[in-house]
Amino acid sequence: MPSYTAPAKDAQFILHDVLKVSGSDIPGYSELEPEFTGAVLEEAGKIASAVLHPLNVVGDAEGCRLENGVVYTPKGFKEAFEQVKQGGWTGLDMPEEFGGQNMPYVMGTAVGEFFSSANQAFTMYQGLTHGAASAILAHGTDQQKATYLPKMVSCQWTGTMNLTEPHCGTDLGLMRTKAEPLGDGSYKISGQKIFISSGDHDMAENVVHLVLAKIPGGPEGIKGVSLFIVPKFIVSADGTPGERNGVSVGKIEEKMGIHGNSTCVMDYDGATGWLLGEEHKGMRAMFTMMNEARLGVGMQGLAQAEAAYQNAVEYAKDRLQGRAVTGAENPDGPADPLIVHPDIRRSLMDQKSFAEGARAFLLWGATLIDQAHRAGDKDADGLISLMTPVIKGFLTDQGYDMTVQAQQVYGGHGYIEEWGMSQYTRDARIAMIYEGANGVQALDLVGRKLGQHGGKYVLAFFDLVKTFCQENKDVSETFGKDFIDPLKAASKDLQAAGMYFMQKGMKDPNHALAGSYDFMHLFGQVCLGLMWAKMGKAAQEALDAGSDDAAFYETKLATGRYYMARRLPATKLHLARIESGADPVMALDADAF
Amino acid sequence: MPSYTAPAKDAQFILHDVLKVSGSDIPGYSELEPEFTGAVLEEAGKIASAVLHPLNVVGDAEGCRLENGVVYTPKGFKEAFEQVKQGGWTGLDMPEEFGGQNMPYVMGTAVGEFFSSANQAFTMYQGLTHGAASAILAHGTDQQKATYLPKMVSCQWTGTMNLTEPHCGTDLGLMRTKAEPLGDGSYKISGQKIFISSGDHDMAENVVHLVLAKIPGGPEGIKGVSLFIVPKFIVSADGTPGERNGVSVGKIEEKMGIHGNSTCVMDYDGATGWLLGEEHKGMRAMFTMMNEARLGVGMQGLAQAEAAYQNAVEYAKDRLQGRAVTGAENPDGPADPLIVHPDIRRSLMDQKSFAEGARAFLLWGATLIDQAHRAGDKDADGLISLMTPVIKGFLTDQGYDMTVQAQQVYGGHGYIEEWGMSQYTRDARIAMIYEGANGVQALDLVGRKLGQHGGKYVLAFFDLVKTFCQENKDVSETFGKDFIDPLKAASKDLQAAGMYFMQKGMKDPNHALAGSYDFMHLFGQVCLGLMWAKMGKAAQEALDAGSDDAAFYETKLATGRYYMARRLPATKLHLARIESGADPVMALDADAF
Known part of the structure; x- marks a missing residue:
């Protein structure tokens, strides 16, 4: 049986030694004193190790099952979910007015890692709910917020995101799910959605589906997509789950992993839905989260x-x-x-x-x-x-x-x-x-994000690296050689790649897109190089200040030196691939494959 | 449902355009004319696509099951195995005197790829048998050969290799399985072996286990290991399977994949075995194959x-x-x-x-x-x-x-x-x-093979690359730039890595072993670079000779250029890691992980 211990000490090091969160002027950060965050992380770590992780192999072996239209989660999941709800872990970074604890997102992330490590399939029930609740928070009417958020923040009701259809995933403009206005502000939703994580299960009173669909007569393609709230049980006037809505589970997918999560085919047969945000602005509502x-x-x-x-x-x-x-x-x-x-x-x-x-x-x-x-x-x-x-x-x-x-x-x-x-x-x-999919992330990065506002943000990133290097080359006698020089070299590779895209991509965008995947990894390497340089600096300063936990900080420095020497040089390979351009990639006719 | 078509044309290109097998003076190669090998590959491809591949998903979904001591393979496996036996595919490269077809090993390899692509789990039953038969062929007595080989070459009986025990895999010197001499030339074998591929099943009349065990009183560790033949049914005087031997299946392992192959825990409870090769020379017998x-x-x-x-x-x-x-x-x-x-x-x-x-x-x-x-x-x-x-x-x-x-x-x-x-x-x-495991392969490469005979063979490899580069830089106007220059650069990286190991590894072997995995990959890259240069040359020559299949050869050249431009530059990264030495790798105390 595998085991898991939450790396709370490491998270504390990052929050306080490196990011110095409690000294930040971001609203809410002043409360993130080491003692407070330490207590939260310790408690989260206990739940992760003792409650969630033992169910990880159970969930994998048992999986979810669909019987007579009802989805059953693996043995023990329901009880564990109750514990997570009771502990208030589901609304950590949600507003207090809806029952949340109003902590910054960074705390939700630190805790989320522990829960995900312990049991990814299980934690997804909560994660999807958080995503759906965030969308309602950002785009819902006051009534929608009042109806759904308190229940979703506590995970009394859970949420899902319905985007993919059998013939379309990335290219959502091809979507066929229809939403016909019923004249009373509600819509009749018909179509099939697939790969719906946490699509249905036995751990909540209601499941709130957020569904992308097209209103007939709207604009073609992606510009005609709207977002709808489609609850499994229509909410009664008293706020409790009432009549069963016209949405059902077609089947549970057999997957390579995350067996403990019910990945469902969802069939919408004239289900009643309510518009979330504006008509035809469904993608914008999705993108905000x-x-x-x-x-x-x-x-x-x-x-x-x-x-x-x-x-x-x-x-x-x-x-x-x-x-x-x-x-x-x-x-x-x-x-x-x-x-x-x-x-x-x-x-x-x-x-x-x-x-x-x-x-x-x-x-x-x-x-x-x-x-x-x-x-x-x-x-x-x-x-x-x-x-x-x-x-x-x-x-x-x-x-x-x-x-x-x-x-x-x-x-x-x-x-x-x-x-x-x-x-x-x-x-x-x-x-x-x-x-x-990660290829789509690379496309988003190179095809869209990189050039936004004339490349303003990537230039800001380079500045950030440059400033750090200038200010910290003398943190210790060997810090420049061990950390700063490799970071500089890696950042130079990233800049060269960006320059290549600018020069060649203008003439033929394929020169940029053929290198997009390598660029994403090159960028990631530089980011981790920067993180290691920052952690190395923090560790060195702690040692210089006479920390009584010298072994911890020495280990950080040694691990950072490893990263700089062994992992970061990958930037050169990515650059070489990028600079070989589109020709080798695009040389063949489709028939030649 | 996935599909599979054997790449027979591509194998033919390699056998004839690149390796020019029928012109080789290796005994048996003159028979490998394109028409002959083409016919063999075409037939093999048909079996692979039509018979083996449809059973691939069946084997994965159904797996093997153990019921009352009997192992059952997935539905359809038995019939397919009969077809493979009938076609003579199991003894392709085995000697005629034992019922084989005496083809060179290269043909067995070409066909083996197709079968493995089509259904790896299934093909392993045959593959393990081939391995065990090869060991008997190399080390068996005439009587052992006569008893076992005809049946194993035809796969009427199948074979297994029993090395691993629960507490020892790579380090076989720790083995506990005992072989006590019974005085009549036979031994009493007792112990447990795990991860035994094709350990038992319902597709053959007998299973011939080759088992590593220690004879009490022999040398300590790996030098006291001997190899034994332990048939599931002891062979009667008339050569047919007789009395059941004291070997049984403890369980079938639940695995990540290859579900169609029965990976067994094998329990030897005083089973009768016969020495294969010499006492205490079991590892040598294993190593020959x-x-x-x-x-x-x-x-x-x-x-x-x-x-x-x-x-x-x-x-x-x-x-x-x-x-x-x-x-x-x-x-x-x-x-x-x-x-x-x-x-x-x-x-x-x-x-x-x-x-x-x-x-x-x-x-x-x-x-x-x-x-x-x-x-x-x-x-x-x-x-x-x-x-x-x-x-x-x-x-x-x-x-x-x-x-x-x-x-x-x-x-x-x-x-x-x-x-x-x-x-x-x-x-x-x-x-x-x-x-x-691949880390052990890297250790074998750097710790043992590289320095053998004063590095004679790696120097021979470098010569081979050098000669090829010298002789072929003008195959076409762009061949030098597209193929030879990248190959030279990659080979230089490999030489630099070897030099680093020689210089630093002398002082501290960890400097070599810390880079062993990267060296294995660096070497692999250079080998594939050499192969692509050879294929590029062959393709260019075919085009120059006015081939009427120009599209095929143009595609080869374009694919080769891709490899040289996009994949081969990985050698620089491997070299950088190698040259960072052992210090970053070995810096931490075990407790610091």
Whole structure:
């Protein structure tokens, strides 16, 4: 059985030593004193380890089942969900007026990682509800907010997002689901939606579906799409679930992983729905919460990598196999533990340096969202919009690779289901796909975000890196060589790639798009390089200040040096690929494949 | 439902245009005229597509089951296995005197790829039998050969390899299974073996287990291990299966993939076994067939990548989503096919250029094995021994990545089991683990093979690349720039890495071992670069000779240029990691993880 311990100390280091949240002037941040956040993280960690994680393998083995139109979640899920609701974990960063705790988004993110690590399939029920509630919060009428939000913030009712149809995913303009106005402000919704996470289940009194559909006679394509609230049970005048609506589960999909989440085909047969936001502005309503949703998926990449890494470390310390090439380290035992072997170390360091760097990146991103939403900072909004596809695409790709590496540490035991390592990779795999497949993230980054406002936000990012490098090259005698020089070199590669796109992409956009995936990874590397440089600086300063936890900070510095030496040089490869342009990529006729 | 078409034309191109097999003086090669090999490959392709591949998803969904001590394979497997036996496919490269067809190993490899692509789990029953038969052929007494080989060559009886125990995999010296001499030339075998592929099933009259065990009183550790033949049914005097032996299936493992193969825990309770080869020389007996077995696993990496790629191409051509950025290419349809998008192209080109390069690498490797075994060429033996861990480790890592990329092309449809793409990744995953996990391959390469005979074989490899580059820079006007220059640069990186290991590894072997995984990949890249340069040359020469299949050869050149421009530059990243040495990797105490 795999185990999980929430990395609360590491999150605290990032929040306080690196991001210095309680000193920030973002509204609500002054309350984020180390003691307060420490207490929240500790409690969240307990629930994650003791309640959610033991159900992770249960959910995987048992899955969800549909019987006579009713969806049943795996054994224990319902009771655990009650505990999460009771603890107030579902509304951590929601407004107090709707029953939330009004904490900044960064706290929701820090806690979300722990819950996701412990049980991704389970945590999605809550995550989707959060997404749907955010949409109602941003676009709902006062009555809609009053009707739905208190119940959704507490997860008494859960939510879903209905976008995909059998013939259209990314290209939602092709959508066929119809919404016919009934004249009384409601609409008749008909069509089929697929891949609906948490589509139905037995853990809530009601399920509030947010459904994209087209009102007949509206504009063609994506511009004619509207968003509707379609509850499973129509809400009665007294606010309780009443009549059953015309929406049903067609089937539960058989998936590679996240078996504990009910991924449903939803059939809308003249269901009653209510417009959320304006007619034909459904995509805009969806997009306002896309940054958060995509950041949440990037978080899943980190979360599975972290959980898998923890178990790989334990196995590498326990499993005796072979001898250290430099001499036995466990001479009284029959063999040395795996962890003595350099290649096992390499793998564990890849995982560790990724997870810690990714956590910093994610929490930094979350503070930018807070800065944008709570302080109305347009520049922060621009910067996080630019980096959102990077967070989503880079962290989920790399996170998945790390689960594969963790599984590999187990050898054959990683391939059988008994040890639980296969589940981490199977669960992590979905994060590269949903909320926009990673190729679409790369397209969003290069085709849309990069050039926004004349490249203002990417230039701001470069400035940020440059300023950091200028101000911190002398943090210690070796800091410049170990951290600043590699970061500078990586950032230069990113700038060169951006320059290539500007020059060549003008003539032929394929020159930019053929390098989009590499650009997303190049950007991600530089972001993690920057995070490691910041963490290295914070660690060095703590040591210089005579911290009594020197081992912790020394480990941070060593892990950062690993990242800079071993992972960051990938930027050169991405640049080389980008600069080879579109010709090699587009050379063949479709028939030649 | 996924489909599969054997790439027979591509294999023919490699066998004849590139490797020119029928002109080789390796014994048996003169018979490999294009017409003959074409007929064999075409027939093999038919069985693969029509018989084996339809059972691939069946095997995955149904799995094997153990009932009252009897293992049942999925529906249809037994009938298909009969067809494979009847067709003589099981003894393609086995000696005629035992019922084989005596073809060179390269033909077995070419056919093996098709079968593995079509159904890896199924083909393993035959593959393990081949491995066990090869061991008996190499080390058995005349009587053992006469008793077992005719039945195993025809797969009337199948074989298994029993190495791993619960507490030891790589480090077989820790093994506990005992073999007590009974005084009549037989031994009493007791112990438990795990992860035994094809361990038991209902498709053969007998199962011949080759079991590693220790004879009490022998040398400690790996030097005291012997190999035994332990048949499920003891063979009677008339050569038919007789009394049931003391070996039974403890359970069938639940695995991530290859569900159609019965991976068993085998319990030996005083089973009767007969020594194969010499006492305490069991590992040597195993190692003689290791090159072949590992090449066979490398083949599986390619095979799953090829099958997944073919389906990704079909999906990318069929699925309409979005518009080409350079203008609609399917203006009369609601959207353009996925294949118009540059990032989809990138992914498909990654897959295509890998699969074709890997096929050439594998078939070249197989000719070296033939050269070693059939012509007794020690240099060929040295070279293939050196490259075996590269073939195994590089091709399975990259092959797995390619199945993940192919799955990604499907978006959400790649994650649900209905489309079959998840199975390709789940099946491909095991190849990175069994026959020596890839980290162990890297260790074998750098810790053992590289320095053998003073580095003679790696120097021979460098010479081979150098000579090719010198002789072929003017194959066409652009050949030098497109193919030779990148190959030279990559080979230089490989030499620099080798030099680093020599200089630094002398002082501290960790400096070499910390870079071993990157070295394996660096070496693999150079090998595929060499293969692409050879294929590019062959294609150019065919075009210059006025081939009437110009489109085929133009496609080869374009695919090769892609590999050289986009994939081969990875060598620089591997070198940078290697040259960062052991310090970043080994910096932490085990407690700091």
